[in-house]
Amino acid sequence: MIVLPEVQILSPLFCFSKKRLFEEIAKYSSYILEKDPKDIIRALNEREQLGTTVFFDGIAMPHAVIDSKVPTFSILSILDKPITFNSIDADEQLIDIAFSIFINKKDDIQKVESLLKNLTIVLSNVDLLNSLRLAKTEKPKLNVILNQIDCLLEQSKLEQES
Numbered sequence: 001m002i003v004l005p006e007v008q009i010l011s012p013l014f015c016f017s018k019k020r021l022f023e024e025i026a027k028y029s030s031y032i033l034e035k036d037p038k039d040i041i042r043a044l045n046e047r048e049q050l051g052t053t054v055f056f057d058g059i060a061m062p063h064a065v066i067d068s069k070v071p072t073f074s075i076l077s078i079l080d081k082p083i084t085f086n087s088i089d090a091d092e093q094l095i096d097i098a099f100s101i102f103i104n105k106k107d108d109i110q111k112v113e114s115l116l117k118n119l120t121i122v123l124s125n126v127d128l129l130n131s132l133r134l135a136k137t138e139k140p141k142l143n144v145i146l147n148q149i150d151c152l153l154e155q156s157k158l159e160q161e162s
Contacts, residue, residue, distance in 0.1 A: 003115070003153040005071065005101065007146050008032070011078035011136045018085050022062070025075055025100050033068045033102060040064070044100075052085070054093045056124040060085050061116070063101040072107055075100045076146070078136040097132060099123060118156045122149055 010028060015021050026040035033040065043064035047053070054060040075098075082094040099119070103112050123129065128145070135141035 003157055004074070004119075004146065004150040005115075006073040008073065008075045009078075009139060009142055010075055011139075011142060012080040013077045014080050015083065017083055021077065021079070021083060021085075021098060025062070025077060025098070029073075029075060029100070029102055032073065033066055033070055035066065035068065040066070040102075052093065054085055054095060055120045056129075058082065058095055059097040059099065059123055059129060060093075060095045061099050061101065061120065061123070063103060063116070065103045065105055067105045068102075070102075070104065072104045072112070073102055075102075076132075076142070078132055078142075080136075097129060114157070114160070115153070118153050118160075119149075121156065122152045 008028065010024065013021070013024060015024055022041050022044050023037070026037035026044070029035075029040055030037040043066060044062050047064050048062065052060070053062050077098040077100065079096045079098070082096040085093050085095040085098075101116070101119075128149070131145050132142065135145060
């Protein structure tokens with residue numbers, strides 16, 4: 001069973017700021033969502049204003065609810081160098097991995113919340129993050145790691161149901 005939504009990969013991604021990261025993610029996702037990149041950037045920034053999406057050292061999960069015909073999907077961005085990913089109310093935080101999720105407005109909110117929670121748990125594994133970093137130029141290896149993440153999410157889901 002697949003728990004993880006479809007994942008697009010942007011790696012290695014060369015950018016120098018959070019603003020530039022959001023621009024790259026928005027440009028790429030705009031083709032899929034058939035939305036203006038500016039609307040996507042606005043949605044990501046509005047979510048970020050609620051509090052930083054950095055949940056573990058080196059990784060953030062920027063996400064937004066988007067009104068679209070496209071099912072929920074994600075974009076894994078592995079940066080060539082860490083960037084500052086600050087919000088106004090947080091200390092300086094550096095990230096080099098962004099796991100962005102674009103949530104379809106029609107999705108079940110409880111399932112989405114569960115996915116986000118479980119994903120933060122799974123992606124808080126230092127070994128897993130280091131594997132992603134080491135494989136950033138090798139898409140086949142990244143796909144294998146994404147399959148492992150999906151298996152861990154499925155395992156977590158089954159544990160919660162029992």
